[in-house]
Amino acid sequence: MKNLLEHTGIEPGRLHFSWVSSAESTKFVEVVKKITEEVKALNSNKAYAKTKPKVD
């Protein structure tokens, strides 16, 4: 899935997979931080967001 989405032009930083066991809170926090940083480095998601029709 990740490969196909990236293939069609989504930035690699937009989809993440990880494994964290229930005891690995430190790892959990590290993963959250890492992902948040990566995502902050990207612009906000426009390419895949479906814009809501504007109602005048």
Place this chain on the structure above:
Amino acid sequence: MITFKLNGKTVQGEEGQYILQVAEKYGVDIPTLCNHKALEPAGMCRVCTVEVFDGRRTRFVTSCNYPIWEGMEVNTETELVREGRKLIVELLLARCPEVPAIQKLAKKYGITEIRFHKEADTCILCGLCTRVCEKMGARAISLTGRGVDMKVDTPYHLNTDACFGCGACASLCPTGHITLEKINREFTTRTLQLIPSEYDMGLRGRKPIYVPYAQAVPNIPAIDRDVCMHFKAGGCQICKEFCGVNAIDHSMQDEFIELEVGAIVLAPGFKPYDPSRLDFYGYHRLPNVVTSMQYERILSASGPFGGHLVRPSDHKEPKKIAWFQCVGSRDQNRCKNSYCSSVCCMYAIKEAVISKEHAGKDLDCAIFFMDMRTPGKEFEKFYNDARDRHGVRFIRSRVHTVDPAPDGHSLAIRYVMENGETVSEIFDMIVLSIGLETPPEMIELAGRLGVELTPGNFCRTDAFHPVNTSKEGVFVCGAFQGPKDIPQSVIDASAAAAAAQELLAGARGTMARTKEVVPEINIAGERPRIGVFVCKCGTNIAGVVDVPAVRDYAAGLPYVEYAADNLYTCSQDTQETMTQIIREKNLNRVVVAACTPKTHEPLFQETLINAGLNKYLFEMTNIRNQDSWVHKNNPRLATDKAKDLVRMAVAKVALMEPLKEIELPVNHTTMVIGGGISGMAAAKSFALQGFETHLVEKSDRLGGQALNLYHTATGEGVQEKLCEMIKSVESDKKIHLHLNTTITAVEGFVGNFKTTLSSNGNQEVLEHGAVILATGAAPYVPDEYAYGKDPRILTSLELDKKFIANDPMICNLKSAIFIQCVGSREPQRPYCSRVCCTHSIENALELKKRNPDMNIYILYRDIRTYGEKEYLYKQAREKGVIFIRYSVDNKPRLEIRKEGLAVTVTDHVLGRPIEILTDLVTLATAVVPYKDEALANFFKVSMNDDGFFIEKHAKLGPSEFSTDGVYLCGMAHYPKPIDESIAQAKAAVSRAVTLLSKASIFSSGTIAQVDPTKCAGCGVCVAICPFSAPSIIDKGRFAGKAEINPVLCKGCGLCEASCRSGAIHLKGFDTDQIFSQIFELNAAM
């Protein structure tokens, strides 16, 4: 309630509060150095000075101890206040120019130079230390002297035993003037030390009030009376003041509770060996010599270093780590533990491999060992992988010297290689693979209970009753029965439970109480009426998240009829209020925004049930563990997040449907397949617990491989006991024997199997609720070592038969050779057969007993006499049995000659081939599983590459399959001796009885269901489900479509995610429900 103005804004506080407290509540920052919320304020540092206007004039007061009054006007940041504070800080800085906390304040107030005489003090005489010391009840220190001589000191400037070294003064000191060193040096006569955390093996400290570890059950803090200052000095009780629910009662006393029970199970476990008794390893003296238990904590993500692999002395990442095996095991000279601790080889390999995974391939891991003992299931493969794939070094040597290296951190060791060469090597860290021993308290308790112990101080049991102690009604499991690993302990535990149940089966269910059922309200057709309960959790949530704002936000969401906040939503009285509100407001869906559903969902579901709602009309969202607790410095975003989460939960709950938990009756008849020791033991245990049992055996007699065995490892005669066992099975009215019988078809599932038996062409269909596979294994028939070409070449079992038959041939022998690992630990059969080392040594001793002058040689690769079987190994060496190690690439060669059998083996010490002429060669052949694929398919269970059945969980579910209702024991699981087989047989029964003791089973509500009109019948769900729940319907209207057995479904959703047609619905986590959460990710714009 007092109302006044703070910086122009109207604020409120309680009568008796001080300005600073109210300011804090309203987020107005006032600096302070001498204030602490646990202590009465003293106005010592003056930094918190503010301006108070009483209507006529302004005054400067210290806000920490100035009580509020109606109508006052307080300003905290006027020019005058700032100027005044600046001067105070400058004076403090002059006194203590090097104190960071004051430097920071000085910077804040723009102080660049000090106009006063500078001193080199670090104490600002704020009195926090002396006030807290008084509060603790110790009163060891006070402010002494006057004027410029005033200082914090003990009476007469003498170290005093009034100071308990609790460290409260140091932890409150704002300047760092009081340190733990200072307390040790100047205050106390006692030795001050951190309270070592038991869980972290002393690698870090813990508090007097503590939860042993994050997953502790119950997860409730306890006060350690031995270190709590209240119990030592009578004061403190700060915890009591701060506990919002008044849960702390220091006057609680130990209670003695007397229970009347029918059986006792001893499961006290073991104590890790304390290696400080072995001085030459330098444990305690050298900080980078750690025990394996400490090393486990170092590796752990929740450990003292957060899972980063660093050494204790300087927190640097090690490049080289050594493991020393057999520390406190297999050692009679330096400690009294001559047994093998069974688990250390495997855990050392595991630690080495994990270390390499953590730190990368370049980390050098070396394991120093005597024999590498990996006789457990899949262990040998792990050992091989560690060596060949991960590059862990295995060095067969005992290290004799450990010295600190010149850098003061690393460790220089010297050891002798097998060829006699002495090697010096420097390691960054040494891990001592410490053994297991029975704690002295347990030895004492055993004495009181009248339970006999073995020479190694483990509980004495016999092979045919592996969990029975010498005292009737008292059972044992785990490492107290003998050193063992997790799977074996879990097996024992279940077995002990079964043994107790055999005794107490008649009393089953007699003490159970039934609960009153509240009738469920039918909500079909109703539009959602949602109640949202937002929890403050005291200040746990409300301290960060703006709970009223979240509540008001929730009230405005679609379908929400009611929204409230609660101080503690989980408290008993709130539960009752919730029940009432649900009834009064006719709510039909409930959202609780609080802590984690993992602990509290069942509680709230119970409340729903009590209010007459289906418990699945509920959604919980986590605004504590996953919000307020982790974003405490970002209240605004935390509140936004809470709103998002509540909105997502409301959207989901609106789509929740009442779910039924399907009830299915359980057939209480059981079936055991395999009539060996394991199968018979299982059938007997079932029968003793009152269950009708069908015992199916493919051959014409009971007994299995045990029919060929002479002695157990503890010297008990097998045949006699086996006969008794067979008789007792045959005569049991509840056991229905099916000899010469095979299984030809199986239908059904947990609780309701239908199995077709075939015997001499006759078919019979039996219905049963559970089944145990105890199909055993067979001996390997070797084609090596000229087996079958000479009557003097036997397998171990053939030798046993000769013992049983008392064959005169064996008494006339002059010499005998045993060759180990025949067919085991080889590329085509990589596992270790576990039983053969002990078996050969036992037989060697038997030969010696019959003819003490006989020359006996055992040719081995590693001797694996785990646990107390090690005594046999020792005894054999004492009796003169010669052990010669060979390597797998240079196996012994055998030549049949007229004068005898010539065996050539390369001796590991001499490094040269030697030839031994002998009269008898015994081949310790592998244990080979039957690989019965048909049977595996019948019960939808799987086999590993070697052909042994794969259990549900290698550690925690060794005696059951992932397919519900199917259990496993004996050698079909893995090669094992009689005691372990019987233990596992009882364990399998015990697991089965957890099912069979119920009249019916309920499926979970959150299971998958197929919509046949959408199903394409492609069968992906059937292929992908790990629990064999889906199947394709073969007849009727929906033939060719899939259906899911609700009882087998575990609700994981794998099938739903893989269903391209969208035909599968996972109730409770259905696609539309998850979509609704996704759709609510961003608030409607």
Place this chain on the structure above:
Amino acid sequence: MTAYTDKIREIAKRLLAEKKVDMVIGFRKGSLPLLHQPCMATSPEAADELVWDSCCSLNLANYLTDRKERIGIVAKGCDSRNIVTHILENKIKREQLYIIGVPCTGMIDRHKICAMFDSEITAVKEEGDSLTVSGDGFSKTLSKPEMLRDNCAACTHRNPVLYDEMVAEPVSEQTGVDPYASVKKIEALSPAEKQAYFDDLISTCIRCYACRNACPLCYCPTCFVDESRPQWVGKSQDPVDVKTFHILRAYHCAGRCTDCGACEAACPMGIKVREFTKKLNKDCLELYGWEAGLTLKQRPPLDTFKPNDPEEFIIRI
């Protein structure tokens, strides 16, 4: 090619006459040149309609879905692989089928040829490797290998993998072709370029679902784009909706697509929809060593769970 046609007719007649099958599915000349129609012959006489040449680009496995009759089916390499997948996915039983295997040298690209001429093509004649197309007032001879569909040009499974009878000796499989050349080209682009490439690629999509309908893998009673609980994919031509459709369609074919090209051939707008599926085919080959439809013994990798599945995409800390 006439030899193939004759042999196919001969086998079909025999099967129908001996009542071994209830029908034979093959091709007959369609109303459009360059694109033959499927033909379901239920009598020996009807079998005379069957033909074989380079215009048999449809995937006949598509016509087997949930059939209950006994069926003789003409199958080239890719058809046979889809038949394998059909059998694995319970869409047809092996016992129902008599597979007439046709070694294939590739099908021609109708879009490519039509684009060469301004006016309508009315007739095609095929002889060996040459192809003569003619229409109102023109006639041109083309080289068939140059006119092949992209997937045929790079095909490495020309011979049927499953058959009861072959109409001819197997043809040699192509070597040195790279089925994934275009994927690799796209892989080298930056995310923004990729996005632009695919946005452009599907910009003409009219959401007619011809690609889906031509595909033997797409047999769900309700397609995800038609789901209404909730209707999460819009039915509009909004670029995001279009992209969602194409991505998920491709994903549903992951590990099952044989790159038969039916989707692309069917597209009235000439969109290279295989650019989506091929990426997943390549990944399946690289990660799992899997190509769809080669064996009846194993289900596709994404349909099963194994503890040793590749996991490079998982974040490690």
Place this chain on the structure above:
Amino acid sequence: MAENEPKILSFLCNWCSYGAADLAGVSRMEYPPNIRVIRIPCTGRMNPKFILAGLRQGADAVWVSG
């Protein structure tokens, strides 16, 4: 929503990462408040549709963790 506060739609396995997230809370660790968690019974529940739907819905990223 502030420009640089992306939303990361997170699907966490009830037994693994969801537990880790709880434990991170118990341990009072801090991390950026950008994730929005949907609890799923198992990562196997993760239908690719959800990833697409999340991105369509404007999530700046999707995170699946078992």
